[in-house]
Amino acid sequence: MSDAPDTRSPWTSSAEPGPTIGFYAGTEHVAPASPRLARLVGWIFFPVGLLLLALGVWLFLDARAFVARADTAEAVVSSLSRNREGGTAPVFRFVTREGRAVEAPSNVFSSPPAWTVGERATLRYDPAAPERASPATFVGTYLAPAILLPLGVIFTLVGALVLRFTGPRAALG
Secondary structure (H helix, E strand, O other), rough: OOOOOOOOOOOOOOOOOOOOOOOOOEOOOOOOOOHHHHHHHHHHHHHHHHHHHHHHHHHHHHHHHHHHHOOEEEEEEOOOOEEEOOEEEEEEEEOOOOOOOEEEEEEOEEEOOOOOOOOOOEEEEOOEEEEEEOOOOOHHHHHHHHHHHHHHHHHHHHHHHHHHHHHHHOOOO
């Protein structure tokens, strides 16, 4: 018996030698995707990427506008709220510039808890709606755009490259 690797294709008869089509994924042979499937993936990834980019830009601009109009206040974590998945979010207590006492729950849940009761933080809040407060940190302000923008770039590029390199010869329909 020869020590040379078996290069027969799993899609041909065992008597017919030939190169292996596809690649190894563990111990199984995986056939390459058809051009039609590749174009379908491209047509899904490209618009999803554009949507993620648009949403990320909108959230970034909204966050910048919030920072521009927001006041800041020193706050203390008065309690922790829990969601159904077991995550916790802080409830901040602070006093506005006008002297109004406010409790503002955060909408960022984490497990394990990122905050402890009694911990102090600087908050940004909307003077017209002080209950809309968030920690004056990068995560508190720009987390959603920081996630959506890179995902949008990746999805858009993958979709565009797949569409570019699969060509019109494999058009759907």
